[in-house]
Amino acid sequence: ASMRSFLKDLPKCEHHLHLEGSLEPDLLYPLAQRNNITLPEQFPKTVQELEERYTRFEDLQDFLNFYYIGCEVLLQEEDFFDLAWAYFKRSAAQGLKHAEVFFDPQSHTSRGVAIETVVSGFQKACVKALQELHISSKLIMCLLRHTPIEECKATLESSRVLFETGQLHALGLDSAEKPFPPELFTECYATAKEFHPDVKLTAHAGEEGDSTYVENALDLLNVTRIDHGVNSAQDPELMARLARENIMLTMCPLSNVKLQVVKDVSELPFDKFLDAGISFSLNSDDPAYFGGYILDNYVAVQTRFNWDMQTWKKVVKQTIEGSWCDAKRKNELH
Ligand code: HPA
Numbered sequence: 012a013s014m015r016s017f018l019k020d021l022p023k024c025e026h027h028l029h030l031e032g033s034l035e036p037d038l039l040y041p042l043a044q045r046n047n048i049t050l051p052e053q054f055p056k057t058v059q060e061l062e063e064r065y066t067r068f069e070d071l072q073d074f075l076n077f078y079y080i081g082c083e084v085l086l087q088e089e090d091f092f093d094l095a096w097a098y099f100k101r102s103a104a105q106g107l108k109h110a111e112v113f114f115d116p117q118s119h120t121s122r123g124v125a126i127e128t129v130v131s132g133f134q135k136a137c138v139k140a141l142q143e144l145h146i147s148s149k150l151i152m153c154l155l156r157h158t159p160i161e162e163c164k165a166t167l168e169s170s171r172v173l174f175e176t177g178q179l180h181a182l183g184l185d186s187a188e189k190p191f192p193p194e195l196f197t198e199c200y201a202t203a204k205e206f207h208p209d210v211k212l213t214a215h216a217g218e219e220g221d222s223t224y225v226e227n228a229l230d231l232l233n234v235t236r237i238d239h240g241v242n243s244a245q246d247p248e249l250m251a252r253l254a255r256e257n258i259m260l261t262m263c264p265l266s267n268v269k270l271q272v273v274k275d276v277s278e279l280p281f282d283k284f285l286d287a288g289i290s291f292s293l294n295s296d297d298p299a300y301f302g303g304y305i306l307d308n309y310v311a312v313q314t315r316f317n318w319d320m321q322t323w324k325k326v327v328k329q330t331i332e333g334s335w336c337d338a339k340r341k342n343e344l345h
């Protein structure tokens with residue numbers, strides 16, 4: 012209990028959180044009903060059955076199949092608001108202070124929902140989170156790497172004004188990693204940077220793909236952050252580069268276990284990264300699917316690694332420094 016309360020009191024920032032991945036079963040069914048959505052026939056019928064199914068995923072794709080069905084219950088601006096607000100409230104109770112959160116517009120625009128509806132709902136939740144929970148936040152728009160490149164380009168074009176006006180802060184890349192390497196998205200990443208010089212770039216890499224996915228994301232997409240990046244530990248030269256170029260890895264311990272990237276949290280290369288001087292943060296990825304929010308991930312790490320106070324201070328400091336908020340906000344967080 013005292014370990015949990017020590018970790019709870021740390022000023023935590025989250026860098027790797029898919030808002031659609033925070034859709035809890037107990038919100039999914041009410042939203043399906045509210046929007047008159049018929050779920051697929053084989054889909055679990057109750058909260059309890061769905062929670063049970065979420066305890067075992069074969070791999071990333073098995074999870075994604077459920078994740079995209081979950082997305083189908085989101086239609087109206089208030090659905091997106093309710094989703095994000097539920098995430099902020101639950102995370103506030105776990106000591107979250109700052110969040111840089113992903114969303115997948117294509118999983119909604121493909122069903123006829125306007126990107127403006129999605130962003131507006133999320134934004135209202137962000138405003139309320141700052142006012143009532145003192146959680147600051149940034150929105151990161153992700154492209155779905157399994158979709159045709161022309162569709163990604165169209166999505167990017169539809170988001171131009173949102174980037175130009177600072178409503179969207181960064182571009183990311185997610186979904187099935189392996190047959191869809193970073194090099195397919197070189198042009199999209201260059202385009203996003205042209206929208207506004209302050210646009211930040213990140214990409215999922217090295218979760219199921221090997222270390223070359225990380226290397227190519229750095230070389231070809233010009234990202235300054237890598238989401239997951241677990242497999243970077245396979246390549247000592249890449250590790251030296253991550254440290255030298257101060258690239259932050261947004262690690263997701265419970266996710267990696269649930270999607271069978273590793274068998275146990277204890278197998279994650281945190282000690283290697285600390286020794287190499289690589290910055291990383293600890294994150295929940297898709298908390299409704301993987302059985303834990305941010306503090307649960309901190310606890311999962313501490314029960315395996317038993318870090319001393321000094322190590323936790325270092326991890327918290329590098330997490331704040333690697334955040335995309337301004338210097339004034341970073342000061343408040345420290
Ligand atoms: N990996 C890739 N794509 C995703 C994930 C993830 O963990 N969560 C939601 N989309």
Ligand code: ZN
Binds near residue numbers: 215238
């Ligand atoms: Zn992710």
